[in-house]
Amino acid sequence: MGSRYNVVLVIIDTLRWDRVGCLGSNYPTMPSVDSLCRESMAFTNHYSEAIPTHPSFTTMFTGTTPLIHGIVSHAGSVRLGNILMLAELLNREGYVTIAVDNLATHTMAGWFARGYGYYFNIGGLVVISRGVKTNGDYVNVKAREAFDLLTRYHRDESFFMFIHYWDPHTPYIPPKGYAERFYKGDYTRGDLASRLNSTRWGRSLLRGGWMRDLLNSGVNDLDYVRALYDGEVAYVDERFSELMRMISDLGLLEDTMIIITSDHGEGLGEHNVFFDHHTLYEWDVKTPLIIRLPDKLTDEIGRGRVRGIAYSGLVQNTDIAPTILDALGVAKPSSMTGVSLLEAAKGNFKGHDAVYSLENTRQTTRMIRVGEWKLIQWIRDDTYGKKAGHIELYNLAKDPAESRNLAEEERETALRLLGLMEERYRRIVGSKDPLTLQEISLPISEDKPPL
Incomplete structure (x- = not known):
């Protein structure tokens, strides 16, 4: 669509790093993402510098530590100040900027719309422990509308597109048959109810909503709930495969940088944290990061450095925005505390001393x-x-x-x-x-x- 590179940033909310096989796990949940990994740089020690949703996304989009941008709570009282968001920077550089998202429209966090020329609202509820969420099929409907808009009105322009999938977030309600791929036992046998009763957080889940309904249906096996989560992950992996076909069918793959990451992980009973994302253990703060570079940029850096390569150095989600700017030849503002991960591919960066x-x-x-x-x-x-x-x-x-x-x-x-x-x-x-x-x-x- 133009002489400059495009960027598609895919963020899969609440996706644990260990559900992505190419990052070193044994879970067979994401074959489509694993397939892209074979053409990409994968970072096996990537950390979110703040959790959960609002702090992590703000950190990603500003490339700035939360100690500076100040958003350290989800749904807190603080609003982002005058630090520029990634979309604002790229909008100023003449990129068509598109969000397929709901953070700005459903969380009273308007800064997530800053810089976007087009905002495709995916609906649903963002605080959804008790509610109904948007699903990947609908996200892809809106993504297709976004690509249609690009084709019709911006055919010769480069673009930045952010796409937000929510499926692994609670409540875990994958389509029929998905959880069964990962569970063969008797879901009525187990001690889930008693384990939930052992903590204040667990007891709050028992007060109502999706978990109470699940227990009332006879479910009492923690492994079955984990299978529901894995079913959501497998479902969103298929939706990602569809997205990749859209990009390929439009002839965009050669000139498009594709990034997959998550804002945080999810507790599935570890450390007695059930079906939420609080505490700073690995299953929550260590997140996937996979970067596929455009073909020309790949050739410039060297295919052996950026295709099918896993980097184990310590990196953070503050590094995502600087990496995008570096790939596009856009100067990094002084407010950004992250570094470009292209320097890792070039052999100039071994990772942060600390994260x-x-x-x-x-x-x-x-x-x-x-x-x-x-x-x-x-x-x-x-x-x-x-x-x-x-x-x-x-x-x-x-x-x-x-x-x-x-x-x-x-x-x-x-x-x-x-x-x-x-x-x-x-x-x-x-x-x-x-x-x-x-x-x-x-x-x-x-x-x-x-x-």
């Missing part, structure tokens, strides 16, 4: 990872019995499930990581730490179903 994450939606925590070591610190008391100041330290090489807290055993390492994290906070925000200045936005209450 970080934070949460302030259902609890207040912050995290640092350096090498194989990861530390999580609680800033406020949480509903799982952990007090402010509580620290957990894990050796991810030996304990990828984060099952053994080594904070006391490896006290020197814990203090070193805690000091590195504290130094970074003081250097960036001084005494104006948004984690302490902003209240938790969606506290857990067992008196009513969760929002």
Whole structure:
């Protein structure tokens, strides 16, 4: 459609990294994404610098740490200031900018529409633990409308398109037959109800909504609910395959950069967190990142560096926007704290010395990872019995499930990581730490179903 490259950024909400086989897992849930991976750069240690939805998406689209842009809570009281969003930057450069999304229209977060010339609303509900969500079929209907618009009115112009799929988010309601691919047992046998009753968050799920309905239907096996999640992942993978066919059929693949990522993962019972995305364990903050470069750019960098290559260095979702700008030859603004991952392909970047994450939606925590070591610190008391100041330290090489807290055993390492994290906070925000200045936005209450 033009001499410049196009960009299609696909974000699959709530997609765990370990459901993508090419990132090192054994799950057979996403063959279409795995197929694209064979033509792409894959980053096996990619972290969201803030969770959940609002903080993570804002971080991706600004390329800026949440300590600077200030959005550290989902549905919080703070609105994004004058930091430019990626779409604004590309709009100024003459790109046609299109969103196939609902963040700006359904979450009172209007900054997610900034910079888009066209916004295709995919409907649904964004806070959907009790509700009905939009599905990938409808998202693809709107994506096709977006491509039709490009073909009709902008045939010779380059574009940036953001497409947002929601299927792996609660409630898990895949079409009939999808969960059965991953479950062969008796869903009435198990201890799901009693496990949910053991935590305040679990009890809140039992108060009503989709989980209460599921239990009333006879489901009591946690593995069946996990199969429902996997069914949603398999379903959205098929929708992604359809999207790729649209791009290919329009003759766009050669000149289009395609990126797949997620805002955060999902707890499926690990650490007693059920069907939500709070806490900073790996299943929540480590997210997929796959980048397929246009053919000409691939040839310039070298196919052996960007096609079917997995990079294990530590990277963050602040790096996505700088990577896109670098590929398009657009200068990175000084507000961006991320780096271009094309430098990894060129051999100039081995990964960050440390990566970080934070949460302030259902609890207040912050995290640092350096090498194989990861530390999580609680800033406020949480509903799982952990007090402010509580620290957990894990050796991810030996304990990828984060099952053994080594904070006391490896006290020197814990203090070193805690000091590195504290130094970074003081250097960036001084005494104006948004984690302490902003209240938790969606506290857990067992008196009513969760929002």
